[in-house]
Amino acid sequence: MRVLITGANRGIGAEMARQMRDRGDEVIACSRGDADWPLDVTRQADFERLSDKLDGAAIDLVICNAGVYLEKGQSVEDGYAPALWDQTFAVNVTGVFLTAKTLLPNLRAAKAPKLAIISSQMGSNTKAPGGSYIYRASKAAALNLGRNLATDLAPQGIAVGIYHPGWVQTDMGGGAADITPVDAANGLISRFDHLSLDTTGCFETWDGEAHPL
Numbered sequence: 001m002r003v004l005i006t007g008a009n010r011g012i013g014a015e016m017a018r019q020m021r022d023r024g025d026e027v028i029a030c031s032r033g034d035a036d037w038p039l040d041v042t043r044q045a046d047f048e049r050l051s052d053k054l055d056g057a058a059i060d061l062v063i064c065n066a067g068v069y070l071e072k073g074q075s076v077e078d079g080y081a082p083a084l085w086d087q088t089f090a091v092n093v094t095g096v097f098l099t100a101k102t103l104l105p106n107l108r109a110a111k112a113p114k115l116a117i118i119s120s121q122m123g124s125n126t127k128a129p130g131g132s133y134i135y136r137a138s139k140a141a142a143l144n145l146g147r148n149l150a151t152d153l154a155p156q157g158i159a160v161g162i163y164h165p166g167w168v169q170t171d172m173g174g175g176a177a178d179i180t181p182v183d184a185a186n187g188l189i190s191r192f193d194h195l196s197l198d199t200t201g202c203f204e205t206w207d208g209e210a211h212p213l
Contacts, residue, residue: 001020002059003027003059004037005028005065006031009029009035013066014029016065018185019182020189031066037050037053039066041091041095041099050102057109059106060111061115061192062113062115063192064095064096064117066091071132089134092135096146112157115149115153116188119143119146122139124203124211127212146161147160147213161195162204163205165184165206166184166206168184179206183206187205191206
């Protein structure tokens with residue numbers, strides 16, 4: 001299976017790339033900066049270069065993993081500057097859409113194509129403990145985007161899944177988080193393997209539970 005992963009230079013993305021390569025998948029690991037497959041998901045020019053480099057090659061699974069969480073320590077009284085909203089949505093929402101849009105021809109060329117979007121339980125409308133307004137809003141938008149893409153892409157044979165990766169011990173999640181990147185990646189890969197047109201539009205946790213929307 002040929003897999004493309006965004007944000008694959010560290011954390012869950014890097015671990016997914018490692019595990020999938022170890023089991024024999026061909027992995028195209030994209031990230032910002034110095035990489036074999038450079039991709040800043042906020043830059044249209046990077047997507048154009050990626051498309052040219054792929055040259056129409058079939059991709060079985062696209063994993064939209066790139067994401068940022070920029071507002072830690074902000075208060076509603078004097079924080080959450082407009083620039084933080086712009087930067088976060090550019091990566092966590094627009095970046096997901098541009099990834100899907102750019103790679104549609106490559107997905108269409110595969111036999112059973114899949115698109116996986118890493119959202120978060122923080123984007124669930126049924127869980128609202130407060131705070132982290134920008135990140136929560138962006139992940140809610142990514143969830144909504146994935147659900148609607150599932151509807152539009154199903155007639156083309158493309159299955160779409162949206163996933164909560166767990167609270168993971170990464171730079172974003174912090175050392176007090178519940179699970180390791182190894183556990184998160186292993187669980188997510190299993191979910192991707194089970195994704196099909198029968199389950200398209202699902203919002204699931206890394207360990208296979210249906211998540212409230």
